[in-house]
Amino acid sequence: MSMLVEMVGINKSFGATRVLSDVRFSLERGSVHALMGENGAGKSTLMRILAGVYQPTTGSVRLRGEDVSFKSPKEARLAGVSTVFQEFTLIPNLTVAENMFLGHEPRRKDGSIDSAEVVRRSRELLADVFPQLDATAIVDTLTVAQQQAVEIAKGLTSNADIFIFDEPTAALNSTDVAHLFKVIRDLKAQGKAVVYISHRMNEVFELCDVITVMKDGGWVKTAKAEDFNLHSLVATMVGRELQNFFPPRSQETGEPMLEVSGLKLHDGGASVAFSVRKGEIIGLAGLEGQGQREIMRSVVGVETARAVTVRRRAGGSAMSAVNVTSGFPNAIAAGIGFIPEDRKQEGLFLRLPIYDNIALGKQLNRNMASVAWRSVSKVREIIKSLRVAAADPGAPVGKLSGGNQQKVLLGRWLLSGVDILVIEEPTRGVDVGAKAEIYRLLRDFSDRGGAVIVSSREHAELIGLCDNILVVHDRKIVGQMPAADATEESILGTALGSSSAEDPRAVVH
């Protein structure tokens, strides 16, 4: 079989920083090729070169046997390379159809855009792959999964034969993932080539034929998927064996630290109640969008529920109420920290230095008129204890990798001295090595007498990390199980068993 894409001797530098050195990569028709490596290994940069976003400093890219050099993503797309970027490239105020044909709209004779033709052809293309997607819907009103479908559909408009998926499942729930896999298998069956970048090992083994591993901007190994197993793949990626991916669970848990009761997300809804004990990590699991996010956010007062009572241990064994309905500052004052899923937008100040991002933890408890807290040595201590991979507290947080950014957020709350932590998607966009570290840091936090509430789309993560799992469905808690006994199937079964009338497939697009 002939190679569809051959990239040889690719070097890429940004200024003085060399991010790719002598990388090779080739792609066969009718195959799914996984590109693996830790964050910063250069996977995305390599694929952006293939997609025309960057140009290689040296090296050659051959497409169907001919040398090509794409000057723009548009050129690459017209040549048949379609990319579903991790950050979507959609325009929010345009319709699905307009987005699909943007940059190469069918024209009428007078040069105007033939809108009717745009809609007609979009419908035709969507009918096969995403029949539920309305071509005239405004993209901003779609769910993440639907937006991703639009990204894929854009590739169909230019009849691409190479599809690059950069962490496509990071924001999808399991039913949407199943549909995406079906789409990818269909593409493969049509003889198209797919590049698949993901941090989720099970997906890679389920889906991919060939695996290429990169590390530190260089090529490490390319082999058939069946020649790898989970351990050898992780070892190749990090260059060492990972021991104890998840830290051991707590030996014993103390008295309740936080009690949530009478939490109603909407009028007439069921009320949610749960508690977390000292030293315990509990996880909120379930299908995406069933209310986990709203429950977490209501507990800390970032969102306002219809009704909620939050009480926390206030020294000794007395519980005292926390008035979260009047906002997050009350939760902070009561020693409850919150780490949002979207850390770039909601958690961090990307342009500010690491120092300020962490020191904020101290400022939050202080009077507005008081002098700003300042202690470089304290912050350095935190940075050191969390092993943030940047020695200089003056470096902007935006330059750090996902895992290190997450550590900075953790550092903020450690400095602030909270003993209850509410954290959404603790390892979204975090690479394998850093994941294990974050699990350990969370467990350290609980072992020192803290309590943690976690939500995650990756149920395997909750099973490994937590002590207890609460299954959320339809905005209420439908089940509770010790994490040690839980499986992904039992979580899903509990979630769906609660309302058998609901077809899980209905969630897909």
Place this chain on the structure above:
Amino acid sequence: MNIVTNFLKVPYRAGAIVLSIGTLLVILIAAVITLPGFLAPENLSNLLAQSTVLVISALGQTFVILTGGLDVSVGSIISVTTTIMTLDLPEVVRVFLCIAVAVAFGLANGYGVARLNVHPIIMTLATMGIGQGLALIILPIPGGRVPDWLSASVAGSVGPVPNSLFWLIAASLAAAWLLYRRPFGLYLFASGGNDFNARMNGVPVERTVIKAYVLSALFACAAGMFLAGRLASGDPKGGATFGIESVTAAALGGVHLAGGIGSILGTVVGAAILGIVNNVMNLANVSAFLQSVVKGLLLLALVVSQRRKTIGL
């Protein structure tokens, strides 16, 4: 079915246009009931003539606001145009000179914003100063004569229909054609919605932004022509208020200053609201100072009651 769904979807990109139309209707009904002189033919044609400059300049402004920018130099371009029309040159040359000056201002604004990354307010503030100075150099005090055909085209009427209505309709149709019928229009919405992603999809964002500023200047030029015809003379400060009023009109019509959301109909409605409120308060002998307060409050009320939604993924 298609028409229904399309109609339902238009408001999304057009912003709070329903709210603007509702406000316009309420003000119109209130004016008709409380002010007997409002529906008099001479008042209506006066209202139309007063509003036309505002409508035309606000239409141009809409293109710029859709990119997420702002053009405060509109007023100066109107003023300069009126003064150039009084110059002692062949009439055709005056017209071409006006257009050339407008294109030059538009290109300068667009180039500065799109290529040199100057903030739109700073960029157009600078050209506003230059334009104002230029107008005063050409014609230090109001006066001079504009070509007779220009005055006639503004003042006359075809049967009962005043000519200003034709100016207004022509400008609106031209703007609608550019925004809804040309690829430029789609690229304008795309650039304003998310300029980075638009670029990733091959949309010529810089060129689109430059075109928007050039169009804004050209519409201001047309507004200046109309004003010169209406005054039958030049006025070096005649356009000064339109830099801000054109933005107000667009905002009243539901055009988002963040870019990407807005419509031609909305801008026309917004300008109509502003024009009618001006007219009504003049008829009712409200003091100019109080008028200013009322217009400020109206703008606040309308913008605040819009459903705030930051666009962006």
